[in-house]
Every structure is written in structure tokens, then in C-alpha cells.
Amino acid sequence: MTEFIVNQWWLVAIVIASLIPLVMRIVSAGLLETLRTLDRRWIFLLLLWAVLIPIYFIGVTGRTFPEVPSVLARATFDEIDRLNPGDPILLAFDYDPPSEGELGPMATAFVYHAASKKLRMYFMALWPLGAQMIDNTIAKVITPDFRDLVYGRDYINLGFKSGQEGVIKVVVTNLRELYTTDSRGTAMQDIPMMEGITNIQQMKVIVSVSAGYPGTKEWVQYAVTPFPSLRLVAGATGVQAPLLYPYVPRQLPGLLGAIKGAAEYEKLVVDAYGGANADPKYLEALRRMGPQLVAHLLIITLIVVANVVFLIDRGRKR
Template sequence: MFEFLKNLDRRWVFLLMMLSVAIPIIVIDWLGLSLPEKPSELARNVFDEIDQLNEGDKVLLSFDFDPASEGELGPMATSFVHHCAEKKLKMYFMALWPVGPQMIDDSIDRVIDQYYDDLVYGEDFVNLGFKSGGEGVIKVIVTNLRELYTTDDKGTAIDDIPMMEGVRNIRQMDLIVNVSAGSAGTKEWVQYAATPFPDDIRIVGGCTGVQAPLLYPYIPEQLPGLLGAIKGAAEYEKLVNDAYEPDPDNPRPVFTEGLRRMGPQLVAHLLIILLIVVANIIYFVERAKGGER
């Protein structure tokens, strides 16, 4: 056994990882259960920033991610839209990533089209689509949105969209919500929007796990709240579901994706810890035998 573990083929590790993710997905789906979640201060801050807005307030939602990180960021994007729809906020969607519009479509399909069909396109929400330039786009729209956005994503002239009336720049937004998988993303929104205009622009964000440590230095002055990866999404989901779901103990499945994905994450993390422990036992036994030093 010791020799087997010492020379363990990495394909066994791959198989274990596959099972540790697949089995919880199947079991959670089968039982319809999810693990309990305790919201952190940062998730609460994100929730409070949106929750304190009033009906009709303007929120810019920039979905700067792609399908590669949908597993981590999709559930929080869904929850942001869920929360904004419940609060009856005016939602302005945009994207700094080329496939961002598809991510916006997914969220609109999952939330607005399914559960909030009373919301009207152009009056309650609008999709401004993708513009190239990353931080260049942010720098322009903080002073003049209409220079870059002459139409929405469908090609309708901005002047023909009722909710765009009087909107000159994004400093008029009551909050910016950014879901980010890299550059351009939350960091650029903080650097080029929130920092130069601290009195006008407030931002909350959600990001991938690898990005989160890079964004912590901006908390709390430049970035009041941040959802880090699927854990952050699950915490925020719980807060939104507790506050707005008709039956908080049994929320609608589309609004529990983050909570459900915490199951595979738990088992995968435990597997990694187990692998490290086993590898270190082997290392110390070998060292005691006079092997590697």
C-alpha cells in the first residue's frame, strides 16, 4: 500500500477528483438539498448596498466574464438580477468582455423571463451590450455614455429607449454591480470609475477565487462589498433568498445554484487536504528511512 501511494499514478488523483465533484453533484441534485451557509460581512455589505436602494433607482450591471468562469460567477449574476428585480430597480446591463452579452442573455432568461415577466424591456431593464476597449470604455462612459453607446444590444437607438432618457453618464447610476473574471473587470471599475469619482460612484462586485486577494486592498473605501467565488455567491444567495423568496426554506431551484455548488467544493477541498496529508506522511516516512532530505 505504501509503495502504491508513493508511486501513485496521477490518473488516480484525477479519478478521485472527478468522483469527489461528480458524486456530490448527483447526490445534491437527487436529494434536492444543499449545505447551510453563514453569510460573511463582505456578502452582507453587497446585499445591504443593493437593498438600501429605492424602487426605480438605477443600477448598472456589468457582466465581464465568459463561459469558462460561469461555474463560479453564473450563480452570483443570477442572484444580482434576482435582487434587483425584487427591488424593482432599473437595470442597465453592459459587458466589457466579447461574450458578456451571452452571459447577460442567460441571466435575463433565467430570472426576468421566467419569474418577472411584468418587467418591460426598455422601461425596467436594457441590455447595452459589449464595447471593446476595456478600461477605455469605463473612462469614456464615466463622463459621456452616449459617445460610445448610440444603440442598445439589439440595435435600437438609445434615444428611443424610455429608461435611457436623461442618462448622460454612469455617474448618474445609483450603484454599479460588476461580475468579473479578470481584466477588464472589478479592478478596472474601481480604478477608473469609483476612485476618480468617489462621491458619485459606488461599486460592489463579484469575482473569481483567484481574483479576490487582488481586490481585498480596495475594501472598504473603494469597494464596499465583494463576493469571492462560489462561496461568496452562496452567501449572497442565502441573504437574497431569506429576504425575498416566498418560501425561504424552500427557494426556487434557479436561485440555489451557488448553495448547491458548495457541496462539490466541500468534497474537493477535503480531497486536496487528504492528498497533501498522505503525501506528507509518505515524505516523513521516507525521510525517517534516510531517503530524501
């Protein structure tokens, strides 16, 4: 840490310089008065530094915080890890770029795990931009690092279909009724890995990476509930995850909540399949825990400071 501060003295200088006007105001108007009338732009600036400095620190040093996988992360990992090479797995990418920060690392880890296990991956999306998120993840993981995997034999992108939960209701009993081609326009009968696949009940596990509606909740309601033999694990945003806990563990054996869940799962996958020097792209969630830590500490500090001012003011009024 000291070495970082010494080497990156210019960054420290910029941060200090940017906060000088605030310090001057505290000196001139007093701490309490400054806090009472604090312009929200100061809070924006503090949060900017709280996020930017850890990102830079981790980028320069490559150090991340140690992560201890939770029971749910381990359950998610085990659901996929128990499968045998060649087993079919459905990956539903129901999110779009605004949620990429939270869900991108999860999607990457899921695909890396499945590809390392040599599972047959069937990608689909209930969100219009989910198909692009699938393309991006394939380009990031499978194309550069799993060159032996062949499109149509080992993995396939079924693409987006409109109809929200209506799509789930159909594919759970009859996949071919809705999907006559893959997202590239190749007829189903010409795709080797579609041979014998008629519905998604044949999938050993369904992985839902979801940012809202339609997403994991709909997969639980329209796939797992009527067909309890289906196994579903999910990665969800921080906002959505609390709403999914009621389905754990019977309808949803594994759940990754937000970037924390992604980091825990990432650690399990990298420890098992990443080797000694894992590619940084497989450590994205672990790297993002740094900014999250500092931002959370800042928010706690702001709340505490604001409440101290509030209690002092209330005490004076009495």
C-alpha cells in the same frame, strides 16, 4: 444519508468497483510503495467521484449545507437592498463561459435581487462574450419570473464595447458618446429608461461581475477612484478575489469571492425575496458548495498523505 446509500446502491457499487484495482495494488505492493508511485489517473478518478457524488446527492435529496453570510456578503446585499424602486443600477458582466461555474450563480442572484427590488437595470459588458452572459441571465431570471418588467423601461442590455478600461473612462463621464444604440440596435433616444441618463455617475450602484481583465479592478481604478461618490460592489472568481481585497471597503464596499461568496449572497437574497420554496435555479451556488466541500477535503487528504510518505522517507534516509 443512509437512505441515499441504500437507494443508490448501484452508485456505491460502481465507485467501489472502480477502486478495486487500487486496493489490489495496495495489498500486493504495500501502502507506502503504492502511494510513492501513485499514478495521477487515480487522483483524477478520486476527484471525479468527489465532485460527482455530491452533485448527484444534492440533486436527488435537494439538501444543501447551511451557509452563514460573511460581513462582505452582507455589505454587498445591503448596498443593493437599501435602494428604492426605480433607482438605476449598472450591472457590468465582464466574464465568459469558462467562469460561468463560479460567476453564473452570482449574476443570477444579483439580477434576481435587483428585479425583486424593481430597480432599473442597465447591463453592459467589457468582454466580447459578456453580452451573451447578459442574455442568458435575462432569459433565466427576468423573462420567466418577472414578466411585468419591460425591456427598455425596466431593464436594458447596452451590450459589449471594445476598448477595455477605455470604455469605462468614457462612459463614466459621457455614456452617449460611446453608446448610440442598445445591443438590439435601438437608438438611445427611443429607449424610455435612457431619458436623462448621460453618464454612469447617475447610477446608484455599479455591480461588477468579473473574471479578470478588464473587470472589477478597472472599475475601481477608472470609475470609483476619480469619482468617489460612485458605489461599487463586485462578484469575482476565487483567483481574482484576493487581488481585490486591498480596495475593500472604501473603493469596494462589497465583494463576493468565488462560489462561497455567491452562496452567502444567494442565501441572503433567497431568505429576503425567495419565499419558502425558492426555485432551485436561485440556489445554484448553495448546491455547488457540496462538491466544493468534498473536493477540498480530498485535496487536504492527498496533501497530508503525500507529506506523511515524504516524512517517513526522509526519516529513513537519516
